Amino acid sequence: MVKVLLNLKWRYFLASFKGNAWVIVGTIFGSLYLLGALVGWGVFAATQGAQEGIDPQTAMLLVGAGVLLALLWWILPIFASGTDATLDPDHLAPYPLKTKDIQLGQLLGGLIGLPGLATVLFSAVTALLLWRHPVSLVVYVLMIPLGLALVLTISRIISLLAIEISSIPGVKQGLIIVGFLLMMGAGPLVAGLALGLGEAWDALPSAMKVLSWTPLGAPFAVASAVYMGHWGKALLFLVLSLIYLALSWVIWAKLLNRAMSRIGEIGGTTASKQVEAGNTGIFKHFPASTRGALAARTVHMLVKDPRCNLNIIMIPAFYVLFTLFGRVSIGEESTGNPVLLAMAAVFVPALAGYVYSYLISYENSAFSMNVLAPVSGKDDRWGRAWGLLVLMGPLIIFGSLFLSWRLDNFASLPAILGLGVGQLLCGVGLSAFVDMLISVPVPPPGGSPFKTPKQSDGFSKGLIRGLIMLVLMAFAIPGGILWIVYSSTSSPLWMWLSGAVSLLIGAIVFFIGLTVGAARYDAHSAETLQRVSQFR
Amino acid sequence: MDDSTEQSLSTPVSTAEAVAAEVPAEALHRPALEIQNLVKAFKDKIAVDGINLTIPRGSFFGLVGRNGAGKTTSLSMATGMLRPTAGTVLIDGINVWENPQSAKSKIGVLPDGVFLFDKLTGEQLITYAGLLHGLDRATVAQRTADLLAALDLTEAAGRRVRDYSAGMTKKVALAAAMIHAPSLLVLDEPFEAVDPVSASNIQDILRAYVQGGGTVILSSHVMDLVQRLCDHVAIMSDGHILAAGTTDEVRGDSSLEDRFVELVGGRKISEGISWLKSS
Incomplete structure (x- = not known):
């Protein structure tokens, strides 16, 4: 039976390539990237392992590599529950399978596919740390299966728990937002760590010593202890690992049984919120017109849809992060890094405006309601712009104020504000035209925000999107040049001119984009509907 | 808006009034929908192969066919959702693909298998549809209340459509398709997943709508229902219309189901599967 499950997983993996050249290309690039990382780690490990005698750092790296693997396998399912649903209980519940079979199937199945392969190769390459110590090497290799089994078992427990936890209303959205902010903050976090790297590096050995006793590091600490010559400790780690594995296996089985008996309950509809009849909510706050209705629904979707x-x-988060970044990179000085702050002034508002091109994609085939109604292109384009600007306008204005305060205590506010609003308008204007030509793939309604549908022409679309951002950056050049002139001459005239020019460009691009986009909508809304309906 | 809500409470409207079609006098003699030589070719197959169809004004028209016969594709092309490869669609004499705005204002469509804006409440969704059609706030509020009552959705009006059952979802989509009092209703599989009671209610509403001068075209593969409900019918298979006319003409002496199977073919006479018999 386990063989059948593994075969299923394997077929599913193969089928994802069928008839889709870009998936193959993506996989090849992904594999190359992984290969590069593995070779890099391998060379490092071999060099480190070439040293004479015993180096405590090698012992620490052995444990550290295991801890890293475990962390990756355990943290990801929290934010992306159901990343690989091929062998999930939902799909297997109708069949008379033994829990043990499913467990074994999922455990071994976890190694099928790119992440699984990478995991196996990574643990294999780590063995190079021990190439001059045959005994430790043999122990390490023998411990790999145990280590991976523990990592995958606990990963499964976490993903089962994650499914349950995220079925509580509100929690999933909270987790998604936390995950998203962490992802965005990864840069500054790493930068911050890098600053304090010395201390962190010093703390690492003692941290690994502690982690060796936990499920995170125990299996890999066995070889580490043998390497250091602590045979008693090694035995202890081995026993501990076995106990951890047995315990987690039992817990997993219990959770799995529970999940199987409650299929359909989790994530099912509970008593839903209800407003009284006659209350049309957001539609009351916008004019009763086609355009007003579109604006109202755009705001509703942007706020209510996870x-x-x-x-x-993302917008306020970006402003905060860019200012943090600016501070981190030059340490103590409170003015921040001007180049980065200026980047924020140009980049963030353009991105805010670019969200416009996602709007119809997010609606997916629900967009049919608009296409079936006699909505003019002008009403559609202006209504959406109105809705988006109601939200983004204040965010960009406050963000620009914040930036200009951090940069030079409001000295160049006119330039920054003009650039912010101008770039926002440019983003909307350009998107209003481009999204009538190509549609950005986004997850379908109800889907995980991180799961983007596969697109056969994803690569070329990615190119076009990169191009759009470049064009948007180009719109900022005139205002930017005038701003630089101001910084060198200190004549406020240039600063005001910079703001005015940015605003003017924004207004022109906005108006032309919406007008051309409207004409294109009138002629081709049906094609747009067919495009976005395919994002499944 | 408060005025109109009061109004709807004090003078309850009948179902027929709630769903009345607005048909201009001069349109009475034109067919509601004319499809001429309509073709849709996808990359690897021809889904609709040059069909011709006339839906007379005031008729209750059934379009029947097996899965994949081209019904949804044809109706999508007829309503402006999918551009035809060739051919013409006239709604009340107006070419849908040359003059979409005025053609679309005359029809209400219930598409099959599309998402709805399901983060909105039922009432918000119907309101949104009304506003998209350019109705004023008072009219939208009045008609929304009427439609919710007629479709037995008043209690669920303030709940998100996402939390509706499949049947309720069909009903609220139907309400959204009717709010602008179209003269032609195009319904793709309106009874799928709808419970029998709701289906009967919907049938009553559609009958009243046709009696009030409206025209309905619906697609289905439930032959009994079409035979009972529709005065005209067309049988579609493999992108072709095999037969079209009044229901009595098409079915002749046999039932519509028998006639359908006879025309479309594909029935397998079988003895059953031996190992499935329990005794």
Whole structure:
């Protein structure tokens, strides 16, 4: 039976390539990237292992590599529950399978596919640390299966728990937002760590010593202890690992049984919120017109849909991060890094405006309601712009104020504000035209915000999107040049001119984009509907 | 808006009034929908192969066919959702693909298998549809209340459509398709997943709508229902219309189901599967 499950997983993996050249290309690039990382780690490990005698750092790296693997396998399912659903209980519940079979199937199945392969290769390459110590090497290699089994077992427990936890209303959205902010903050976090790297590096050995006793590091600490010559400790780690594995296996089985008996309950509809009849909510706050209705619904979707509201949260988060970044990179000085802050002034508002091109994609085939109604292109384009600007306008204005305060205590506010609003308008204007030509793939309604549908022409679309961002950056050049002139001459005239020019460019691009986009909508809304309906 | 809500409470409207079609006098003599030589070719297959169809004004028209016969594709092309490879669609004499705005204002469509804006409440969704059609706030509020009552959705009005059952979802989509009092209703599989009671209610509403001068075209593969409900019918298979006319003409002496199977073919006479018999 386990063989059948593994075969299923394998077929599913193969089928994802069928008839889709870009998936193959993506996999090849992904593999090359992994290969590069593995070779890099391998060379490092071999060099480190070439040293004479015993180096405590090697012992630490052995444990550290295991801890890293475990962390990756355990943290990811929290934010992306159901990343690989091929062998999930939902799909297997109708069949008379033994829990043990499913467990074995999922355990071994976890190694099928790119992440599994990478895991196996990574643990294999790590063995190079011990190439001059045959006994430790043999122990290490023998411990790999135990280590991976423990990592995967606990990963499964966590993903089962994650499914349950995220079925509580509100929690999933909270987790998604936390995950998103962590992802965005990864840069500054790493930068911050890098600053304090010395201390962190010093703390690492003692941290690994502690972690060796936990499920995170125990299996890999066995070889580490043998390497250091602590045979008693090694035995202890081995026993501990076995106990951890047995315990987690039992817990997994219990959770799996529970999940199987409650299929359909989790994530099912509970008593839902209800407003009284006659209350049309947001539609009351916008004029009763086609355009007003579109604006109202755009705001509603951007705020209420977990796929979309990341785009809103992203804007203030970016402003904060860019200023943090600016500070981190030059340490003590409180003025921050001017180049980065200026980047924020140009880049963030353009991105905010670019969200416009996602709007119809997020609607997916629900967009049919608009296509079936006699909505003019002008009403559609202006209504959406109105809705988006109601949200983004204040965010960009406050963000620009914040930036200009951090940069030079409001000295160049006109330039920054003009650039912010101008770039926002440019982003909307350009998107209003481009999204009538190509549609950005986004997860379908109800889907995980991180799961983008596979697109056969994803690569070329990615190129076009990169190009759009470049064009948007180009719109900022005139205002930027005038700003630089101001910084060198200190004549406020240039600064005001910079703001005015940015605003003017924004207004022109906005108006032309919406007008051309509207004409294109009138002629081709049906094609747009067919495009976005395919994002499944 | 408050005025109109009061109004709807004090003078309850009948179902027929709630769903009345607005048909201009001069349109009465034109067919509601004319499809001429309509073709849709996808990359690897021809889904609709040059069909011709006339839906007379005031008729209750059934379009029947097996899965994959081209019904949804044809109706999508007829309503402006999918551009035809060739051919013409006239709604009340107006070419849908040359003059979409005025053609679309005359039809209400219930598409099959599309998402709805399901983060909105039922009432918000119907309101949104009304506003998209350019109705004023008072009219939208009045008609929304009427439609919710007629479709037995008043209690669920303030709940998100996402939390509706499949049947309720069909009903709220139907309400959204009717709010602008179209003269032609195009319904793709309107009874799929709808419970029998709701289906009967919907049938009553559609009958009242046709009696009030409206025209309905619906697609289905439930032959009994079409035979009972529709006065005209067309049988579609493999992108072709095999037969079209009044229901009585098409079915002749046999039932519509028998006639359908006879025309479309594909029935397998079988003895059953031996190992499935329990005794």
